[in-house]
Amino acid sequence: MLTRKQLELLDFIHKRIQRDGVPPSFDEMKEALDLRSKSGIHRLITALEERGFIRRLAHRARAIEIVKLPEPLENAGRAGFEPRVIKGDRPERTPPSAIALEGLGVSDLPLMGRIAAGEPIEAITDGAQHVSVPENMLATGGRHYALEVKGDSMIDAGINNGDVVVIRETSQAQNGDIVVAQVDGYEATLKRFRKTDGMIALEAANPAYETRLLPEGQVKVQGKLVGLIRTY
Structure with a gap:
């Protein structure tokens, strides 16, 4: 399962790729999640990659590929329980x-x-x-x-x-x-x-x-x- 911050970051990356065709920069991720340093983004990215939600492509700048989405994002807008x-x-x-x-x-x-x-x-x-x-x-x-x-x-x-x-x-x-x-x-x-x-x-x-x-x-x-x- 993903933490709230991991889920927020995955959602942000997914929406930016859908909108712009490319993932956001680490600075944009840091600002969107209101983190103090990019090291926190590095940890979140690593956790998402280890859990199989994203893939980082070697030798390419800002190259992040969405592999899968968890149910709360995949079924966004559908009826059902979403834990508060x-x-x-x-x-x-x-x-x-x-x-x-x-x-x-x-x-x-x-x-x-x-x-x-x-x-x-x-x-x-x-x-x-x-x-x-x-x-x-x-x-x-x-x-x-x-x-x-x-x-x-x-x-x-x-x-x-x-x-x-x-x-x-x-x-x-x-x-x-x-x-x-x-x-x-x-x-x-x-x-x-x-x-x-x-x-x-x-x-x-x-x-x-x-x-x-x-x-x-x-x-x-x-x-x-x-x-x-x-x-x-």
Whole structure:
């Protein structure tokens, strides 16, 4: 998965190549991303090349070729969830309940344990901890809660292991929504929801995981994803 800055740079390069036929200069990239030095651009370019999104052509100035685009850019403008991410710098072992969002209107949400983005785990528990989230991340009306993601089955939707997802409590879902689904009354998982002919498909966003197809009566939607918090 790409960081926000890597995604911003890839988007900027892609748009400039589409507009001008040539990639931007390093100075233009630095200015567009509001970085202090070109060394930061070099690191981002290297990371994009290592992940297979771009290719640098030898012996040619400003020669960068776009190899592929991640889903958020490839499907720009299409309906669906695009994570609104709050990124914070904190020690790795600080619990999610210690996240501080200074200078923003915030709400405290109960942290209801962990949710599987992989194989299902035990159902949601009562939240003793709380996490602060920006109020503009919350959908209008309804109760919200937070869950810590465990697993990597939703990485292609921008949801990583260790992220804290913000959920609006609801029992209703539309095809394509990313939901908290309870299976057989005891195991909970975070997956993309699809319903057809009395069956529910719980789809991963990682080709390493198979879609689970279950009778409608075995699946209970407990909430819909509205945002996430990523910490480092």
